Amino acid sequence: MTPKDSWRLPLTIVFVFLGILLSAQFQVQSRLVSDLSMQKTEDLITMVRNLSDKRLQLETELIDAQSKLASIRSSRADEKKIAENLTAELNKLAIVNGTQEVKGPGLKITIPANSPVLYVDIVSIINELWAAGAEAIAVNGNRINLYTSFYYAETENYMFITLNHKPLYFPIIIEAIGNPNTLEKGLTLPGGIIDNLILFHIEPQLEQVEELTLPAVINEPFFSEAVEVKNN
Amino acid sequence: MWMPLLGLLFGAILGSAISFEIPIAYAKYMSIAVLASLDSVFGGIKSVLEDRFDGFILLTGFFSNTLLAAMLAYLGDKLGVDLYMAAVFAFGVRLFQNLATIRHHLISRTLRNLGPDKR
Numbered sequence: 001m002t003p004k005d006s007w008r009l010p011l012t013i014v015f016v017f018l019g020i021l022l023s024a025q026f027q028v029q030s031r032l033v034s035d036l037s038m039q040k041t042e043d044l045i046t047m048v049r050n051l052s053d054k055r056l057q058l059e060t061e062l063i064d065a066q067s068k069l070a071s072i073r074s075s076r077a078d079e080k081k082i083a084e085n086l087t088a089e090l091n092k093l094a095i096v097n098g099t100q101e102v103k104g105p106g107l108k109i110t111i112p113a114n115s116p117v118l119y120v121d122i123v124s125i126i127n128e129l130w131a132a133g134a135e136a137i138a139v140n141g142n143r144i145n146l147y148t149s150f151y152y153a154e155t156e157n158y159m160f161i162t163l164n165h166k167p168l169y170f171p172i173i174i175e176a177i178g179n180p181n182t183l184e185k186g187l188t189l190p191g192g193i194i195d196n197l198i199l200f201h202i203e204p205q206l207e208q209v210e211e212l213t214l215p216a217v218i219n220e221p222f223f224s225e226a227v228e229v230k231n232n
Numbered sequence: 233m234w235m236p237l238l239g240l241l242f243g244a245i246l247g248s249a250i251s252f253e254i255p256i257a258y259a260k261y262m263s264i265a266v267l268a269s270l271d272s273v274f275g276g277i278k279s280v281l282e283d284r285f286d287g288f289i290l291l292t293g294f295f296s297n298t299l300l301a302a303m304l305a306y307l308g309d310k311l312g313v314d315l316y317m318a319a320v321f322a323f324g325v326r327l328f329q330n331l332a333t334i335r336h337h338l339i340s341r342t343l344r345n346l347g348p349d350k351r
Contacts, residue, residue, distance in 0.1 A: 006285070006287060007276075007280045007285040007287065008235050008236070009287065010276075010287030010288075010290050010291050011235075011236045011239075011273075011276055011277075011280065011287075011290065012235050012236045012238075012239035013239070013291065014236075014269075014272065014273055014276060014290060014291065014294045015236040015237070015239035015240040015243060015273065016239040016240070016242055016243035016246070017243060017269070017294065017295075018240060018243060018269050018270070018273050019239065019240045019241065019242065019243020019244035019245075019246065019247060020243045020244075020246055020247040020250075021243075021247070021265065021266050021269050021298070022243075022244060022247065022266060023243070023244045023245075023246075023247030023248045024247050024254065024262065025262055025263060025266045026248075027247075027248070027251065028254050028256075028259045028262055029259070029263075031256065032256055032259050035256055037256070038256070
């Protein structure tokens, strides 16, 4: 290294350190600018004000959202209640129309074979059962609803009772769901239907059953022409 | 000629690669140190142009100036004397004087190289 070039190495070293110092200072300074404690008081006041404004706004938003949530929840609860009521109503109607298989305690009436029974007697028994509070009735496994028809058919030497235009064979078993005691009392009260039948030597056997299962009707009722008339 | 500039670049890259965790409270002393080191560097360049360069003096001057400036500013803060201001003033004035001298030398040297027998 000639004396003339001797400046290079020291100066380079110094420049390296200057570079390090400068970039360090640059970093510190950029941190300083973004540091909160180095901000102007006015700026800080504005920031605080903005932030508290924002917080207030967010709080009101939160309250709004919460009340909305509460109203939605309550309306949902209402809807649920309505749906439950409708379902209960539907179930009731299904039982009444016989579109649903039902089970429950009830009375089983067996009319033995070769009883001189007429179709009107069956109808009378069923009417009596309805009157005594039967909730569902089936005859020989055929659910009775408001479309069920009883009649009779004759051949040359024999007479059938028909149910929905199909012969009804003996023994005729009438099953009714309801309070078993009430149903039995309804039939056996003095001068009632059983007393009448006994006069004709028909002796139905009554049996209270813990649980009867009645099938649904085979043909569900349908309405194509009838339209509901709405009052008011 | 280009070696010191390359050194500066290398130092800057090195410094940005290492992240310095200097507390904000010491940033002031850091800035004084930077000012002092700048002054030293320009002094060194000036002495190169004046052909009076001494590497040892430059190196010691660079480090001692930097450290002393920072320490004096710190001491001043502790004693309640604004030595910070004095350092900024002193180094600032010397920095601009050095810059002026460097400019002067560069101009005169360029003129000497252009005109064969100027000055």
